[in-house]
Amino acid sequence: MQFFLGKRTFLIVLFGALLLMPSLANEYHIFIANLVMLYIILALGLNMLIGFAGQLAFANAAMYGIGAYGAGLLMKHFAWPYWAAAPGGMLIAMAAGTLLALPALRMSGIYLALTTLAFAQFVWWLMTHWTSVTFGAGGFIPPPIDFSPIPVTQEIGIYYLTWVAAILLYLAAKNTMASSIGRAFVAIRDGEVAAESLGINLLRYKALAFAISGFYAGTAGALYGGMLGFVGPESFDLLQMILHKAAVVIGGLGSIIGSVIGGVLLTVSVEITKELKWSIEMAFGALLMLFVLFQPTGLVTFIKRWVPGWREHLQYLPEREAQRSIDVEASVEDVGITSTDESAQERRP
Amino acid sequence: MSIALKAQSVSIAFGGVAALQDVSVDFPEREIIGIIGPNGAGKTALLNVICGMTPPDEGEIFLHDVSLSGMKPSDVASLGLRRTFQSSQLFPGMSVLENMMCGLHLMGSTKLFGAVFRSQAMKDEEAEMRRRAMEALNFVGFKHFADRPGSALSFGQQRIIEIARTLIYEPKVVLLDEPAVGLSVTRVAELETLLRRIRDERGVTLIMIEHVIRLVMGVSDRIVVLNSGQKIAEGQPAEVRNDPMVIEAYLGHQAANE
Amino acid sequence: MEMFSYLMATGISTGALYALVALGLVVVYKATSVVNFAHGEMFMLGGFLAFTFHVMLGWQYMVSLVLAVVGSFVLGIGVDRVAFRPLMQRQTLVSVLLCMVGLSFFLKGLARHLWGGKGDYLTFPPLVSPEPMQFGGIMIMSQQLVVLVACGIVMAVFMVFFKLTRAGRFMQATADNPKAARLVGLRVDRVYMMTFGVGAAVAGAAGVLMAPLTLLYPDMGFMLFIKGFAAAVLGGLTSIPGALLGGFLIGIIEQMAAGYIHTGLQEVAAFIIIMVVMIFRPTGLLGGSRRRKV
Numbered sequence: 001m002q003f004f005l006g007k008r009t010f011l012i013v014l015f016g017a018l019l020l021m022p023s024l025a026n027e028y029h030i031f032i033a034n035l036v037m038l039y040i041i042l043a044l045g046l047n048m049l050i051g052f053a054g055q056l057a058f059a060n061a062a063m064y065g066i067g068a069y070g071a072g073l074l075m076k077h078f079a080w081p082y083w084a085a086a087p088g089g090m091l092i093a094m095a096a097g098t099l100l101a102l103p104a105l106r107m108s109g110i111y112l113a114l115t116t117l118a119f120a121q122f123v124w125w126l127m128t129h130w131t132s133v134t135f136g137a138g139g140f141i142p143p144p145i146d147f148s149p150i151p152v153t154q155e156i157g158i159y160y161l162t163w164v165a166a167i168l169l170y171l172a173a174k175n176t177m178a179s180s181i182g183r184a185f186v187a188i189r190d191g192e193v194a195a196e197s198l199g200i201n202l203l204r205y206k207a208l209a210f211a212i213s214g215f216y217a218g219t220a221g222a223l224y225g226g227m228l229g230f231v232g233p234e235s236f237d238l239l240q241m242i243l244h245k246a247a248v249v250i251g252g253l254g255s256i257i258g259s260v261i262g263g264v265l266l267t268v269s270v271e272i273t274k275e276l277k278w279s280i281e282m283a284f285g286a287l288l289m290l291f292v293l294f295q296p297t298g299l300v301t302f303i304k305r306w307v308p309g310w311r312e313h314l315q316y317l318p319e320r321e322a323q324r325s326i327d328v329e330a331s332v333e334d335v336g337i338t339s340t341d342e343s344a345q346e347r348r349p
Numbered sequence: 350m351s352i353a354l355k356a357q358s359v360s361i362a363f364g365g366v367a368a369l370q371d372v373s374v375d376f377p378e379r380e381i382i383g384i385i386g387p388n389g390a391g392k393t394a395l396l397n398v399i400c401g402m403t404p405p406d407e408g409e410i411f412l413h414d415v416s417l418s419g420m421k422p423s424d425v426a427s428l429g430l431r432r433t434f435q436s437s438q439l440f441p442g443m444s445v446l447e448n449m450m451c452g453l454h455l456m457g458s459t460k461l462f463g464a465v466f467r468s469q470a471m472k473d474e475e476a477e478m479r480r481r482a483m484e485a486l487n488f489v490g491f492k493h494f495a496d497r498p499g500s501a502l503s504f505g506q507q508r509i510i511e512i513a514r515t516l517i518y519e520p521k522v523v524l525l526d527e528p529a530v531g532l533s534v535t536r537v538a539e540l541e542t543l544l545r546r547i548r549d550e551r552g553v554t555l556i557m558i559e560h561v562i563r564l565v566m567g568v569s570d571r572i573v574v575l576n577s578g579q580k581i582a583e584g585q586p587a588e589v590r591n592d593p594m595v596i597e598a599y600l601g602h603q604a605a606n607e
Numbered sequence: 608m609e610m611f612s613y614l615m616a617t618g619i620s621t622g623a624l625y626a627l628v629a630l631g632l633v634v635v636y637k638a639t640s641v642v643n644f645a646h647g648e649m650f651m652l653g654g655f656l657a658f659t660f661h662v663m664l665g666w667q668y669m670v671s672l673v674l675a676v677v678g679s680f681v682l683g684i685g686v687d688r689v690a691f692r693p694l695m696q697r698q699t700l701v702s703v704l705l706c707m708v709g710l711s712f713f714l715k716g717l718a719r720h721l722w723g724g725k726g727d728y729l730t731f732p733p734l735v736s737p738e739p740m741q742f743g744g745i746m747i748m749s750q751q752l753v754v755l756v757a758c759g760i761v762m763a764v765f766m767v768f769f770k771l772t773r774a775g776r777f778m779q780a781t782a783d784n785p786k787a788a789r790l791v792g793l794r795v796d797r798v799y800m801m802t803f804g805v806g807a808a809v810a811g812a813a814g815v816l817m818a819p820l821t822l823l824y825p826d827m828g829f830m831l832f833i834k835g836f837a838a839a840v841l842g843g844l845t846s847i848p849g850a851l852l853g854g855f856l857i858g859i860i861e862q863m864a865a866g867y868i869h870t871g872l873q874e875v876a877a878f879i880i881i882m883v884v885m886i887f888r889p890t891g892l893l894g895g896s897r898r899r900k901v
Contacts, residue, residue, distance in 0.1 A: 056701050103885055109700050110642040111844075111885060114836055118881035121833065125875040172465045179464035179471060180450070180457045180478070186442045187451050190499075194438035197400060198514070199426035199455040208461070238829065242712055245705060253701075254442065281716030288709030292702050293693055314443050 006309025007257050011170075014264070018163055022156055032271055034159050034227050037166040038220045040263030043247040044173045044256065045216020050245075051253035052177060052314070053209035054189025055104050056113045059097070060244045062120035063214045065127060065236030067093040067221025069134060072142035072231040077133075082145040086222040090215060096123075097214020101207035108192075120241065127233040139232020142225060158226040165219060174256045176212075178313045185209055186254075186314050239281065243270065246284050249291045252298025255312055261299055352413075353378040353554040354430075354522050359398055359408035368394040369405070370578040376522070381548050381555045383569035383586075385562070387599060390575040392558045393435075396524050399556075400432045401425040412522065427455055429521035435530060437507040441500035445491065445510060448499050449482035452514035456481075485517045486510075489543075504531040509540075516547060523547075525557040529564050537561060541568050566590065574598065614862040620751035620820070622858020623758035627813035628835030629842065629850035630765065631806035637782040637845055638802040641700075644707035645686055646810055647832025648714040651825060653679040653811025654818040655718055658729055672815050679811020680804040686710065687803035692796060711828070718825040731818035754816050761812045762851065768805070769847075778802050810835075837877040840884050843891030852892065 021033045046060045070089030074080045080088065103115050128137045147157035176182060184205045187195035196202055225231045243266060251262020273283045295301065304310045354376040361369045369391045376382050384392050397403045399410050401422040410417040412428055420428075440448050456478060463471035486492050489509055494502060502510065508531060515523050528544075529537050541564060547553050559565045565572060565586070572589045574582040576598040582589050589595055628650055635643050643649075656678045660671035690706045722729065769775035781788040781798045789795050813831075838857045842849025857877060865873035884891060 050701065054701065056704060103882075107885060107889055110636075110704060111889065113704060114642070114833075114840075115882060115885040118833065118837075118878040118885075122875060122878040122882070125871070125878070129871045129875075175467045176461070176464045179475065180454060181461065181464050183443065183447055183451050184454060186447075187440050187454075190440035190442045191438045193402070193422075194434060194440075195451070196402075196422040197426055197432050197434075198451055199423050200451070201421070201423040239712075242708065245708065249705060279716040279720050281712045282720065283716075285709045285711070285713030285716060289690065289706050289713065292706040292709065293690075296702050314447065 006307075008309075010257075011260070014260070015163070015167060018166075022159055027155075030155070030159060031227075032267060034162055036264050036267045037162045038224055038227075038263075039244075039247055039267045040166050040260050041162075041169050041216055041220040041223075042244050043251060043259035043263040043266070044169060045213040045220075046244050047248045047251075047253065047256070047259045047262075048173060048177065048185065048216075049209045049213035051248060051255070051259075052182060052189065053185040053206065055206060055209055056109060056116075057100060057104070057210070057213070058113055058117040058241055059100060059120040059123075060213060060217050061236045061238070061240040062123040063093045063097050063217035064221040064224070064240065064244075065123065065233070066096050066214075067218030068225035068231045068236070069127065069221075070218065071222035072140065072225045073133065075142045076140060079143070082226065086219075086226070089222040089225075090218040093218025093221060094211050094215040097217070098207050098211040100214075101203070101210040104206045104210065105203055120238075124233060124237060127236065134233075137233060139230055139234075141230050144229070145226055154226065154229065158223060162223045162227070165223060169216060169219065170256070170260060173216075173259075177256055181205070181208065182314055242284055242288065246288045246291075248298075249288060249296065250298055252300035253296065255298060255300045255315060257310065257312065258298045258300035261303075265299070350377045352376065352411075354399065354413075354556070355411040356395065356399060357409050357411065359395065359405045359410070361394060361398060361403065361405045361407075367578045369398065371408070372575070372578070372580050373408075374573050374580060374583070376554055376556055377571075378554055379548060379552050380570040381544055381557065381568055383565040383572045384556065384558045384575065385560070385565055385572060386575035386581075389577070391578040392575055393526060394578075395575070396432060396526055396556075396558060400430060400524060429519070430524070431515035431520045431522075432524035433508075433511050433515055433526055433528060435526050437504060437511065437531075439499040439502070439507045439511055439514075441498060443499060444496045445499055445502065446479070446482050446486065446495040448510065449485055449514055449517060450478045452485075452517040453478045453481060455518055481517065485513050489513045505533060505536050508532065509536070509543075512540075512543070516551065516553065519551075520553055522554045522556065525555060525559075527558055527560065529559055529561045537564055540564070544568050610866060614866045615859065616748070616751055618859035618862035619855060620748075620755045620758075620858070621861070622838075622855035623755050624813045624817050624854070625831070625834050625838045625857050626851040626854025627758055627761060627816075628810050628831050629838035629854045630762070630847065631809040631813075632832075632835050632839045633842075633844060633847055633850040634769075634778070634782075634809070635802055635806040636839070637847075638778055639691065639695075639799055641691060641703055641707075642836065642844075643686060643803070643806065644704060644832070645690070645711040645714060646806065646835065647828035647830070648711050648718075649679050649682055649686075649807035649810040649828075650814040650817075650831045650835075651718060651823075651828030652682060652714065653814030654731070654823045654827070655722055655729075655814075656811070657815040657818055658722070658731055658823055662729075662731065672812070675815045676808050676812045679814070680808035682811070683804040683807025684800050686807065687800045691799065691803065695799075711832075715825050715828060718828075722825075729823040731823060750820060754820060757816050758813070761809065761816075765805075765809060774801055778805070833881075834877045837881045837884075839891075840881055840889075841891050843893040846891070846893040849891055849893035 018033055018037060022030055025033070042060065042064060049055050049057055067089045070092040071085045074085035074088045075082060100116055100119065104112055107115065127134050145154045145157065147154070150157065177185070184195065184200045187198070187200055188202065188205055192202060247262040247266035248259060250265055251260070252258025270280065273280050291298065300310070352375045356372060356374045359369050359372045360367065372395060384395065386392055394403070398405045401417060401420050401424065404419070412430055415428065417425055440451065457474060462468070483492065483495065486495055491506065491510060499507070508528065512525065512528060528540060532540060544555055545568060548555055557565070557569070569586055571584060572586050573580060574589055574595050581598060582592045582595045628646065631649070632642060632646050635641065653675050657671045657675040660666045660674050661668055690710050691703060694703045694706055769779065777793055777798050778801060781793060781795055834857060838853035839850045840853070841856060842851070842853030857880065860880065861873050861876045864876050
């Protein structure tokens with residue numbers, strides 16, 4: 001019984017279905033399925049950063065865009081073939097992501113959120129205004145991608161490439177979070193001071209978390225550019241950022257399999273919303289709020305409660321952190337006299 | 350008698366207020382040293398300086414003759430110095446066992462590659478960490494909590510686990526910030542025994558801030574007294590207890606608060 | 608000289624608006640340690656409400672202004688009850704922020720839905736004739752002058768409220784030390800509600816004042832939020848005078864950069880300022896030291 005309902009079965013069925021899609025479905029469905037895989041990748045990367053490592057960053061859509069632009073521009077300006085340009089885009093996105101680790105060391109919470117947001121807006125501005133390089137608001141069409149000697153069209157080739165990438169990146173995420181790296185991330189999220197005193201180097205692990213999310217988003221971006229055959233700024237705006245966040249929250253913060261679920265559900269929900277002609281902003285704004293208010297640990301929590309075979313490492317979300325963060329560092333001793341407070345005061349301006 | 354940790358002429362001020370003024374203390378190896386003093390004396394400030402959280406304005410810390418100046422807390426930890434905090438710092442987002450495994454973080458040497466590809470080396474290391482963590486849990490009698498979330502334990506239990514976590518990877522010096530807070534009387538007695546065992550069996554130097562005078566007097570090999578950022582007394586518990594300056598510091602402080 | 612004075616005048620008048628938005632943000636932040644991500648939408652909806660009352664229903668400008676501000680106040684309370692209060696105790700800071708982000712998008716979508724029928728960009732009639740006035744060699748649009756004065760009045764009213772009324776002093780006390788405030792018997796959750804309301808009202812007022820200067824569109828909320836945040840951060844997120852100073856500075860810097868360096872910079876100046884300040888001087892110009900949580 002456990003086998004049939006468990007995580008593994010779900011994944012086999014999902015990826016099996018995705019594998020068979022191109023031979024069974026029409027162009028539109030293939031497009032959606034491709035998007036599903038991309039959002040799985042995006043949700044995995046973002047979850048490792050905000051769900052596991054607790055770094056509230058708002059730059060994922062920008063990394064996604066940097067991946068797409070990086071790959072596309074390397075092909076367009078320098079005539080690189082896709083198999084070189086795509087990793088190029090991925091690496092550039094990873095590097096940009098890692099840069100954000102530097103402010104992450106100095107600030108957290110809302111400060112970090114808004115600094116990364118400012119960065120993302122800046123990147124978006126570059127995409128729309130640096131016309132000489134990025135071709136501005138209208139975007140550009142990168143050269144077509146040739147998969148020879150494999151006899152597939154660009155569309156199908158990218159589809160299967162994405163399929164392989166999604167599986168590999170899922171496994172990588174699962175393994176990494178099940179290791180001491182995953183524990184270090186959660187330690188940083190739950191109590192970075194204590195984590196540091198146990199020997200966890202904050203810079204190293206925060207940089208790693210940012211690098212990983214940049215890498216995942218960049219990969220998704222490079223694949224997205226290939227899928228659409230077009231790269232333009234409108235795909236990487238603030239709304240996109242909210243969709244990524246929604247995917248992570250709906251699936252489950254801090255859960256790898258949750259990100260898979262979130263990626264699937266998000267893509268499907270977006271399409272349904274479009275079909276029904278509802279406002280995406282209202283729908284996903286409301287959805288994000290509802291989940292945060294009523295089920296912040298995501299749908300995966302329901303599943304874990306009722307269905308056997310879905311256990312994961314590091315699966316408890318902190319509930320009491322509110323006491324530490326929002327309650328203005330207060331503890332019983334704190335109404336003026338505490339020594340902890342005094343000494344900790346000047347650690348960071 | 351060799352010195353495990355030496356604080357030399359440490360001074361630090363926050364916003365114009367001197368938290369520590371020219372404080373020098375030698376902490377000998379394999380001893381339990383208690384740090385006491387009225388509120389605001391600078392005890393936690395001293396701990397924060399020692400472990401690298403707040404660099405001092407002046408002075409230096411030496412761990413077995415190695416200067417710790419400029420080091421981050423994670424570097425200091427890798428040299429064998431650990432600490433606990435006043436409020437519980439057990440990570441609620443992971444199980445008790447995983448919390449303990451965090452204490453073994455410095456034991457790990459596998460890099461990202463090993464983690465991503467689940468190399469045999471990494472699997473072996475994980476198994477070893479798991480084994481040692483279970484053993485430590487067993488040592489403090491909490492084996493049955495292994496898979497429960499960190500938040501499932503009572504405050505007192507969490508503090509015990511936290512101490513166990515600092516001890517798990519062969520520390521040389523452990524700083525304890527008010528370890529008895531939140532512990533019932535029986536637990537305090539257990540703590541006393543535990544601290545002695547740690548000192549004797551593991552050869553760890555324990556430096557402890559504590560307000561529970563009975564515990565401090567009972568278990569410390571020596572006591573350091575701070576008041577208003579300065580060291581006013583140092584010595585055996587009996588000496589310190591009868592030192593007039595110490596008495597005045599506590600009484601005087603009390604009088605001032607009345 | 609003329610260009611300079613024109614840029615300066617525009618910078619100061621838009622700066623005054625940013626200052627108001629920043630003021631609202633800082634007041635809420637000081638009290639609750641939360642930056643209201645939906646703050647920009649308070650601003651935007653203030654403007655839209657004024658539009659509804661003044662343009663769609665044809666009511667008097669002053670009446671519309673007051674009603675719009677009241678409406679924003681109510682909205683602010685709504686934000687507190689929906690997004691802040693339920694999460695304050697139970698959840699992490701991450702959740703509160705995400706919830707507010709969701710709310711901000713929901714409100715933006717709502718505005719687009721409710722008013723979108725009239726076209727995405729709405730015009731608000733100017734308050735005074737759009738002729739420029741001259742003071743010596745300095746040129747200023749009378750519209751801008753009106754806005755500047757109005758902003759000044761709103762700031763003054765706010766200061767009076769904050770420093771002199773009981774409610775305002777409660778807000779201050781709670782902002783300084785919520786635990787102590789609770790111990791002393793202040794109904795902290797009521798104060799929080801009030802704080803959100805006041806913060807939103809100030810933003811809404813700014814929105815109404817901005818309405819005649821420029822077009823109204825649903826995305827303006829986010830723009831003003833970012834600029835308001837840039838102003839608040841520049842001034843020091845815990846400092847009210849800092850927020851005001853920051854607002855003016857941002858307004859001026861934007862105009863100067865756009866005028867003298869590159870027009871495109873106007874949009875992006877605020878982002879760059881946020882990044883620069885955060886990296887080099889996170890406490891801003893006037894903010895105090897921040898505590899590290901242990």
